[in-house]
Amino acid sequence: MKVVIIGAGPAGLTAALELQAAGVNDVTVIEADAQVGGISRTVLHHGNRIDIGGHRFFSKSDWVMEWWRGLLPVAAPTDPETARELRYQGASSIAPQATASESDNDVLLLRSRLSRIYYNKRFFSYPLKLNAASVLKLGPWKTGVYGMSYIWARLNPIRTERSLRDFMINRFGRKLYHQFFKEYTEKVWGVPCEQISAAWGAQRIKSLSITKAVSHSLRQLFRRHQDTEQTSLIESFLYPKYGPGQMWETAANRFERQGGSLLMNSCVDEINIIDGVVRSVRYRDKAGLHHTLECSQLLSTMPIKDLVSASAAAWPAPVREIAANLSYRDFITVGLLYPRSALPRQLDDNWIYIQEPGVSVGRVQVFNNWSPYMVADPVNTVWMGLEFFCHETDPLWKMPDEELKRLAQDEMRQIGLVSAADAADAVVLRVPKAYPGYFGEAYQRFDELQAAVDAVSNLFLIGRNGMHRYNNQDHSMLTAREAARQIAFHQVDKAAIWSINVDDEYHEEKP
Numbered sequence: 001m002k003v004v005i006i007g008a009g010p011a012g013l014t015a016a017l018e019l020q021a022a023g024v025n026d027v028t029v030i031e032a033d034a035q036v037g038g039i040s041r042t043v044l045h046h047g048n049r050i051d052i053g054g055h056r057f058f059s060k061s062d063w064v065m066e067w068w069r070g071l072l073p074v075a076a077p078t079d080p081e082t083a084r085e086l087r088y089q090g091a092s093s094i095a096p097q098a099t100a101s102e103s104d105n106d107v108l109l110l111r112s113r114l115s116r117i118y119y120n121k122r123f124f125s126y127p128l129k130l131n132a133a134s135v136l137k138l139g140p141w142k143t144g145v146y147g148m149s150y151i152w153a154r155l156n157p158i159r160t161e162r163s164l165r166d167f168m169i170n171r172f173g174r175k176l177y178h179q180f181f182k183e184y185t186e187k188v189w190g191v192p193c194e195q196i197s198a199a200w201g202a203q204r205i206k207s208l209s210i211t212k213a214v215s216h217s218l219r220q221l222f223r224r225h226q227d228t229e230q231t232s233l234i235e236s237f238l239y240p241k242y243g244p245g246q247m248w249e250t251a252a253n254r255f256e257r258q259g260g261s262l263l264m265n266s267c268v269d270e271i272n273i274i275d276g277v278v279r280s281v282r283y284r285d286k287a288g289l290h291h292t293l294e295c296s297q298l299l300s301t302m303p304i305k306d307l308v309s310a311s312a313a314a315w316p317a318p319v320r321e322i323a324a325n326l327s328y329r330d331f332i333t334v335g336l337l338y339p340r341s342a343l344p345r346q347l348d349d350n351w352i353y354i355q356e357p358g359v360s361v362g363r364v365q366v367f368n369n370w371s372p373y374m375v376a377d378p379v380n381t382v383w384m385g386l387e388f389f390c391h392e393t394d395p396l397w398k399m400p401d402e403e404l405k406r407l408a409q410d411e412m413r414q415i416g417l418v419s420a421a422d423a424a425d426a427v428v429l430r431v432p433k434a435y436p437g438y439f440g441e442a443y444q445r446f447d448e449l450q451a452a453v454d455a456v457s458n459l460f461l462i463g464r465n466g467m468h469r470y471n472n473q474d475h476s477m478l479t480a481r482e483a484a485r486q487i488a489f490h491q492v493d494k495a496a497i498w499s500i501n502v503d504d505e506y507h508e509e510k511p
Contacts, residue, residue, distance in 0.1 A: 007301030009038025011463030022488035042245030047376030059474035073100035075107035149173035167201035273314035301463035327437030342420035
């Protein structure tokens with residue numbers, strides 16, 4: 001059996017290792033980039049590391065948690081006073097492994113979680129919590145108005161949720177939706193919430209609601225009164241010492257040591273499908289030379305738009321049209337390095353969601369808080385990542401790097417997160433097709449495209465862009481595991497792959 005996998009991100013590398021574990025030895029992974037990890041790679045700049053998009057390592061799946069720990073052990077902290085147990089749903093728990101130390105290079109660190117909304121130069125919990133601190137910041141009048149709006153929404157729900165707007169109003173009320181969700185979501189996606197499918201909410205934030213927010217606040221209060229040392233996945237997460245790319249570099253190294261073939265800087269530009277079966281894949285290497293690989297099974301994590309384009313002759317015109325018109329949201333990170341003295345206040349956040357009007361930045365990461373080892377000098381400097389969302393056709397995407405750096409620095413000072421006009425260092429990273437769009441006419445017909453591709457018996461779509469679904473790492477890994485299982489045991493059931501969607505109540509990735 002000759003298996004080819006397109007893409008060396010979380011889904012592709014998980015599939016590769018799972019196939020090897022099942023006894024499939026002839027596996028080739030083709031990666032277009034110079035680094036593995038896809039959007040989960042870590043980028044090094046002048047000794048400082050960037051996590052593109054932010055990747056917390058936790059999952060509702062015990063299998064995923066154990067898979068990660070099988071590659072990188074959980075380190076015992078250097079300070080015993082910070083030692084804690086990370087408890088998962090009150091049952092399974094993750095504690096440091098006795099053989100691993102934070103001084104080791106290849107380890108997972110147990111990190112504290114803090115994400116907040118920045119609105120009106122004040123910080124609010126994210127996900128939004130209706131606790132005493134939020135009420136004080138909003139004031140009694142707004143709190144009352146928002147509460148009545150929520151009650152009205154619960155008593156008079158929108159019966160048919162056709163859009164993300166409907167979905168959010170039903171769960172938060174119209175007033176909170178407009179205050180804390182609408183502007184940010186539309187900044188991220190570039191279209192009105194009325195045009196985004198309710199399916200996005202059903203997949204990504206289906207368990208968030210005011211009821212959940214109140215319940216969470218009460219549980220936290222109860223925990224403090226009980227003086228418990230248990231820490232749930234909502235408050236803590238695992239993280240590779242040198243960023244998410246370290247996990248996938250470790251996976252790639254193991255795959256190659258076990259006899260797998262990893263072709264880097266290689267771009268797939270043709271997929272030969274005859275009579276409903278993939279026969280071969282053609283790719284272009286770094287030197288521009290073309291090579292053809294025969295394959296008996298193909299797993300694809302490349303954008304489905306590009307997959308259909310590379311195999312155009314195999315599809316009828318309607319299928320090609322749907323794929324060609326699928327929407328994506330592109331992503332820019334601007335890394336900014338500041339001396340600690342440039343920050344008016346200490347920032348302990350992993351992410352800060354920017355709700356301030358008049359700025360383009362959507363979210364800010366503080367890499368020191370993901371792992372101090374992401375920063376060359378974590379004591380004296382703060383290394384931040386400003387996240388901008390756009391389309392490749394937008395002026396923001398086309399803006400020269402120096403102008404983007406200037407824009408990012410000006411906005412940081414404008415919103416008051418830093419006092420200095422200039423950063424000590426800056427870098428721009430662009431990520432095309434970072435997020436598959438749940439909007440547009442083509443997306444409304446996605447079922448037709450899915451059915452056509454699934455009809456190719458030896459072609460398996462996995463991962464975020466492969467399936468055009470906003471998967472987290474664990475979702476992507478689980479789709480890869482299932483596809484590998486089906487290939488290894490000759491039990492093809494594409495519906496089982498599409499049905500994978502881990503409960504998202506602890507997730508807080510951007511829309």
